[in-house]
Amino acid sequence: MRVILSVEALEPRLSGIGRYSWELAERLPLIEDVESVRFYRNGQWITDPGLLLTDGRQPLWGNKPLRWLRKRNQWAVRLKQAATMRSHLFHGPNYFLPPAGEGGVITVHDLSVFRYAETHPAERLAQFERYFRPSVDRAAHIITDSETTRQEVADFLGFDLARITAVPLAASPVFQPRGADATAAALARYDLTPQGYALCVSTVEPRKRITQLLHAWRSLPAAVRSRWPLMVTGGSGWLSDAVRDLMEKGAGEGWVRYLGFVPEEDLPLLYAGASLFVYPSVYEGFGLPPVEAMASGVPVVVSNASCLPEVTDGAAMLVEPEDISGFSRALERALxxxxxxxxxIAKGLEVAGRYSWDRCARETVEIYRRLR
Structure with missing residues (x-):
């Protein structure tokens, strides 16, 4: 079996989809029956997808876009590319299939661009408006990250469930319980101590309900806020200015800090040193951060919404983030x-242990096999 994997989501700061793409890129070539894997990105072949994770100063040896070729060679190269596409099964792990990927697989992580269009920039909405439905129509099969999303996608598209398979994601093995002696040095760089803070890892945007989390945290008793200030880390998303303003006010009062992006090597230590992990998002396709927190041996609080009850499977405390007073009471108990x-902690480690990237890759290849 020969496979083409699209890797346009790979970049130095990996998103959840970027992480998914990278884990597949590493594992697919190692699975039995996968004869070869080629990597594709916006009209060019990528010989080493790992270089896409660098800072951009390293050359992508051999990765030459078609537009760089002299005109007299372009047609021949495009014909060769089309022949390669036809001889391989194409997997678009980031929603889209190019026309030459007809009969391939796409992964639809969630439908937030349709359900929460106001939280996405105009260029992303235009991209989905133009390319999503054609990609769906040319795909032989769709993968989702959870059963909740599988049902939602089937209803939204009017597809038979047999055409859609849920394949869960996973936390990397670097997310694991660690004692204070293993985390103290890294946490000191952020002026933190083990078990002396709570953590939220999330893009700062409306559907993540960071505003509600901040209001709930501010409602905690002063002694609780002081003992466990809230650390928020992640990128600034669409419409995040109001959230940032609230965080700045809370930072001035000493009960919250926005850490922005932290280096990838520090993130597992930041998880493992936390006393509590909170994820109030009301819409997810899977929700990797709560699984990473559970794998790190940290108690977890999540929204009672979307796929989060499914993915955490009884290990997390469920809250209604719109109920600020109830949310605050739950946080106090969780701390x-x-x-x-x-x-x-015990249940979280058990649930997180069921997921693995090896399992994700194997179940993905099993779908390929059914199509070949």
Missing amino acids: EDESWRRQA
Whole structure:
């Protein structure tokens, strides 16, 4: 079996889709029956997808876009490219299939661009308006990250569920429980101490409900806020100015800090050193951060919404983020109720252990096999 994997989501700061693409890129070539894997990005072949994760100063040896070729060679190269496409199964892990990928696979991670269009920039909406439905129509099969999303995509597209398969994502093995001696040095660089803070890893945008989290945290008793200030890390998304203003006010009062992006090597230590992980998003296709937190041995609080109850499977405390007072009471319990915390840690490790990137790659290849 010969496979083409699209890798346009790979970049130095990996998003969730970028992480998914990278884990597949590393594992697909190692699976039995996969004869070869080629990597494709916006009209060019990528010989080493790992170079896409660098800072951009390293050359992508051999990765020459078609537009760089002299005109007299372009037609011949395009014909050769089309022949290669026809002889391989094409997988678009980021929603889209090019015309030459007819009969391939796409992964639809969620439908937020349709459900929460106001949280996406205009250029992304235009891209989906133009290319999503043609990609869906030319795909032989669709992958989703959760059963919740599988049902939602089937309803939205009017497709038979047999044409859609849920393949769960996973936390990397670097997310694991660590003692204070293993985390203290890294946390000190952020002026943090082990078990002395709570954590939220999320893009700062409306559907993530960071505003509601901040209001709930501000409603905690002063002693609780002081003992466990909230750390927020992640990119600034669409319509995030109001959230940032609220965080700046909270930072001035000492109960919240926005860390922005942290280096990838520090993130597992930041998870493992947290006393609590909170993820109030009301819409996800899978929700990697709560799984990473559970794998790190940290109690987790998530929204009772979308796929999060499915993915955390009884390990997390479920909250209604729009109910600020109820949300705040739940946070106080999650920080102070030692009996619940012990149970949440044990159950979280069990649930996170069911997921693995090896499993994700194997189940993905099984879908390929059914199409060949």
